[in-house]
Amino acid sequence: MNSGFEKRLIVVLLVLSAITITQLGVGSLDGQDALRPNAAITSGAIVIALIKVRIIIREFMEVRHAPVLLCRLTDLWVVFAGVSLLGCYFVGMTFSTAEGLG
Amino acid sequence: MTNVANAQPRSRFVPGQPDMWAFVLFEALVFTAYFIVYIIRRTQSPDLFLESQAHLDLRVGVFNTLVLLASSWSVARCVQAARERSLGAALTNAFLTMLFGFVFLVSKVLEWVTKIEEGFGFTTNEFFSFYYFLTAIHFLHLLIGFVVLAIGAYQLASPARRSQEIIETCATYWHTIDFLWVLIFALLYVMR
Numbered sequence: 001m002n003s004g005f006e007k008r009l010i011v012v013l014l015v016l017s018a019i020t021i022t023q024l025g026v027g028s029l030d031g032q033d034a035l036r037p038n039a040a041i042t043s044g045a046i047v048i049a050l051i052k053v054r055i056i057i058r059e060f061m062e063v064r065h066a067p068v069l070l071c072r073l074t075d076l077w078v079v080f081a082g083v084s085l086l087g088c089y090f091v092g093m094t095f096s097t098a099e100g101l102g
Numbered sequence: 103m104t105n106v107a108n109a110q111p112r113s114r115f116v117p118g119q120p121d122m123w124a125f126v127l128f129e130a131l132v133f134t135a136y137f138i139v140y141i142i143r144r145t146q147s148p149d150l151f152l153e154s155q156a157h158l159d160l161r162v163g164v165f166n167t168l169v170l171l172a173s174s175w176s177v178a179r180c181v182q183a184a185r186e187r188s189l190g191a192a193l194t195n196a197f198l199t200m201l202f203g204f205v206f207l208v209s210k211v212l213e214w215v216t217k218i219e220e221g222f223g224f225t226t227n228e229f230f231s232f233y234y235f236l237t238a239i240h241f242l243h244l245l246i247g248f249v250v251l252a253i254g255a256y257q258l259a260s261p262a263r264r265s266q267e268i269i270e271t272c273a274t275y276w277h278t279i280d281f282l283w284v285l286i287f288a289l290l291y292v293m294r
Contacts, residue, residue, distance in 0.1 A: 002186060038294035045294075049292075060178045061277045
């Protein structure tokens with residue numbers, strides 16, 4: 001097998017695995033406060049997940065070699081997912097906090 | 103259809119069949135809708151979701167993610183090996199991918215059994231309803247993925263029917279299972 005491509009796939013796998021193991025640490029960061037909402041951990045979890053998804057799409061799914069339209073469509077979905085998930089979380093938590101205070 | 107034997111280096115190409123990419127983007131949007139509903143419901147009952155989430159083992163989620171990432175790596179190697187006409191290596195990587203998928207499948211079933219034995223079923227509360235719904239619908243995609251991989255392996259097994267495009271299409275489906283799980287893992291196991 002093409003050794004350059006082989007090395008690239010291994011590097012991608014190692015980077016994705018390292019990021020995933022980092023999430024083990026991120027998920028345990030708040031320790032005793034794990035039962036409280038944490039916007040930083042949530043934002044980090046979603047952003048890291050979307051970075052991993054984009055790496056999978058670009059590298060493993062070979063979208064980096066695909067026509068520009070497919071590159072743009074996949075990137076558009078990643079951005080849409082990020083904005084909608086983070087937006088729903090922050091808007092929802094704002095309403096939830098306001099109801100709690102009310 | 104591109105036969106492996108006739109495969110030429112391509113500058114810019116759609117990996118696999120364009121129809122599969124339409125399906126991938128459709129699935130991505132459907133799952134995004136599920137995730138949006140999950141987050142909206144979660145922000146309305148943050149305490150319930152956090153308390154329930156604490157019963158999930160983050161290490162199991164990390165293990166499952168690593169296994170699926172490895173399966174994506176092996177299926178990418180399968181595609182590249184087929185492209186280079188190393189058909190033995192391609193077939194080996196296709197079976198390796200199935201093995202990783204099977205490990206994920208067993209791990210997921212064991213996790214479900216453990217949770218049910220601990221008293222956390224589909225109807226326990228809203229968090230566990232989402233947990234079982236999202237993981238089960240992903241599991242269903244994984245089962246379909248085995249059929250898709252079997253089609254890829256069948257293509258690789260005989261020179262007469264070998265098609266690089268179909269092999270790439272099968273790999274594209276399998277990668278979709280992987281990246282959807284990456285998001286499910288973040289939302290069910292990590293977020294607060």
